[in-house]
Amino acid sequence: xxxxxxxxxxxxxxxxxxxxxxxxxxxxxxxxxxxxxxxxxxxxxxxxxxxxxxxxxxxxxxxxxxxxxxxxxxxxxxxxxxxxxxxxxxxxxxxxxxxxxxxxxxxxxxxxxxxxxxxxxxxxxxxxxxxxxxxxxxxxxxxxx
Amino acid sequence: xxxxxxxxxxxxxxxxxxxxxxxxxxxxxxxxxxxxxxxxxxxxxxxxxxxxxxxxxxxxxxxxxxxxxxxxxxxxxxxxxxxxxxxxxxxxxxxxxxxxxxxxxxxxxxxxxxxxxxxxxxxxxxxxxxxxxxxxxxxxxxxxxxxxxxxxxxxxxxxxxxxxxxxxxxxxxxx
Numbered sequence: 001x002x003x004x005x006x007x008x009x010x011x012x013x014x015x016x017x018x019x020x021x022x023x024x025x026x027x028x029x030x031x032x033x034x035x036x037x038x039x040x041x042x043x044x045x046x047x048x049x050x051x052x053x054x055x056x057x058x059x060x061x062x063x064x065x066x067x068x069x070x071x072x073x074x075x076x077x078x079x080x081x082x083x084x085x086x087x088x089x090x091x092x093x094x095x096x097x098x099x100x101x102x103x104x105x106x107x108x109x110x111x112x113x114x115x116x117x118x119x120x121x122x123x124x125x126x127x128x129x130x131x132x133x134x135x136x137x138x139x140x141x142x143x144x145x
Numbered sequence: 146x147x148x149x150x151x152x153x154x155x156x157x158x159x160x161x162x163x164x165x166x167x168x169x170x171x172x173x174x175x176x177x178x179x180x181x182x183x184x185x186x187x188x189x190x191x192x193x194x195x196x197x198x199x200x201x202x203x204x205x206x207x208x209x210x211x212x213x214x215x216x217x218x219x220x221x222x223x224x225x226x227x228x229x230x231x232x233x234x235x236x237x238x239x240x241x242x243x244x245x246x247x248x249x250x251x252x253x254x255x256x257x258x259x260x261x262x263x264x265x266x267x268x269x270x271x272x273x274x275x276x277x278x279x280x281x282x283x284x285x286x287x288x289x290x291x292x293x294x295x296x297x298x299x300x301x302x303x304x305x306x307x308x309x310x311x312x313x314x315x316x317x318x319x320x
Binding site: 108122123 | 166169170172173176177264265266267268270272273276280
């Protein structure tokens with residue numbers, strides 16, 4: 001099991017934070033372009049899912065899976081979007097994303113008066129805590145691929 | 146019934162949360178407001194005296210309420226000890242970690258994990274060191290105000306060398 005990378009988007013689609021751990025394949029475009037593509041795709045998936053769903057779904061889009069990786073998606077009621085790519089066997093990723101929101105983002109960004117909301121996160125402490133949370137989770141297993 | 150269960154669960158966790166956060170958020174906004182309304186002085190340093198004065202009046206009032214069950218303090222050191230333990234616990238949910246004095250009116254209160262700095266940096270991070278004094282001015286005034294109401298005229302300075310720990314220097318002015 002392994003974690004590839006993480007995106008945090010604001011309500012309006014600004015890339016607030018990006019981190020990667022075991023990412024073997026680079027996209028070949030800049031981080032900003034990649035973030036725009038990613039946000040655009042998520043936006044489309046979200047509206048696709050809500051239109052195509054035969055039942056009234058509460059949670060909406062949760063994750064998608066390809067043959068190589070799984071993309072997990074968590075959106076808070078305030079519109080923050082957490083996106084985490086893992087391999088296909090990872091379990092309980094939703095829980096991890098909830099933890100990331102409540103124990104790291106809330107604590108070290110929202111409660112930091114020197115951090116501007118809706119702007120890319122600069123805090124080093126936040127960076128440190130994200131890294132800590134990911135590396136301590138059982139999903140993160142740094143296999144030599 | 147379900148609604149009720151949800152409500153009680155919400156109130157249990159959010160009451161504590163609100164209790165802790167409200168002061169922090171309000172404090173942050175007060176700091177922003179004061180900084181936005183006062184211009185920097187010519188040295189390029191931030192003008193924090195209004196913030197300190199706000200802290201002073203809050204401290205002056207708070208001490209009336211906190212000491213209502215207490216007997217009169219015998220000496221200066223007792224008052225400082227009260228500040229370090231009960232007063233600090235009441236406001237910041239922990240005690241001062243270290244108190245030093247030269248027995249000639251200088252006290253150094255050392256907090257290893259000051260609550261208003263804890264979410265900003267850790268392990269001696271240097272990132273927000275320049276901005277952190279603005280988060281301490283209110284507390285300096287708080288100390289000065291509470292001591293003033295206990296009958297000690299003092300000057301209080303704060304010092305941050307490594308986040309999130311900080312020192313408050315209390316210098317008692319003898320007349």
